Amino acid sequence: MKNTLIDKILDLIAPHHCYYCGRLGSGWCEGCCQSYLPRPKIKIYKNNKLISREIFLGERDGILMKIVDDYKFNERKDVHAMLLEMLLQSLSPIISEDGRDFCLVPLPTNPNHIRIRGFDHISLIGRKLAKALHIDFNDKILVRAKNTTQRGKTAQERRKQAKKAYRVAREINDDKIYILFDDIKTTGSTLESAAKLLHIAGAGEIWVVYILQQK
Numbered sequence: 474m475k476n477t478l479i480d481k482i483l484d485l486i487a488p489h490h491c492y493y494c495g496r497l498g499s500g501w502c503e504g505c506c507q508s509y510l511p512r513p514k515i516k517i518y519k520n521n522k523l524i525s526r527e528i529f530l531g532e533r534d535g536i537l538m539k540i541v542d543d544y545k546f547n548e549r550k551d552v553h554a555m556l557l558e559m560l561l562q563s564l565s566p567i568i569s570e571d572g573r574d575f576c577l578v579p580l581p582t583n584p585n586h587i588r589i590r591g592f593d594h595i596s597l598i599g600r601k602l603a604k605a606l607h608i609d610f611n612d613k614i615l616v617r618a619k620n621t622t623q624r625g626k627t628a629q630e631r632r633k634q635a636k637k638a639y640r641v642a643r644e645i646n647d648d649k650i651y652i653l654f655d656d657i658k659t660t661g662s663t664l665e666s667a668a669k670l671l672h673i674a675g676a677g678e679i680w681v682v683y684i685l686q687q688k
């Protein structure tokens with residue numbers, strides 16, 4: 474992780490390298506954005522009342538992990554465009570073929586992390602993704618009940634904490650399919666508890682979309 478002032482200054486003046494081929498320019502050069510588009514992983518659950526579909530870009534390793542880590546921890550807000558494009562290419566055929574009404578709901582980010590980054594990294598991508606997919610976006614439905622952080626906690630602690638982390642603050646339309654959106658799925662407890670809250674509030678069908686799966 475970058476932390477010195479020199480690193481920060483170098484980052485500002487140095488042009489970026491393509492994550493895939495290393496060529497100077499953008500994080501994703503023209504050639505590589507054709508050849509290295511991640512193929513989405515899709516899980517369909519027929520007998521799960523809570524979550525009926527899960528879509529994500531890949532495991533948390535390799536270049537994808539580097540991109541997400543840079544976005545979250547290394548002040549590379551610019552790579553949101555890359556992640557957005559990957560998500561859009563993955564979701565667009567699925568959403569347009571389905572044809573039903575969707576509403577994308579970002580998982581609320583810890584306010585301390587928003588303050589440190591200067592922006593909400595989930596909402597930023599979620600809002601643009603929903604717009605590009607021509608579906609609703611609503612970041613008022615699910616709100617934080619408490620200021621809690623999950624990093625570094627044990628699975629059991631996370632599960633316990635996830636249960637009381639959020640609450641539903643807006644009315645749910647049971648005709649819509651709600652898509653819960655997050656960056657990383659670790660134990661799945663956060664997404665599951667959020668899905669449970671939407672389900673209790675009346676959501677008929679819930680999908681979850683995230684960028685990476687942490688094994």
Ligand SMILES: [Zn+2]
Binds near residue numbers: 491492494496501506
């Ligand atoms: Zn390249």
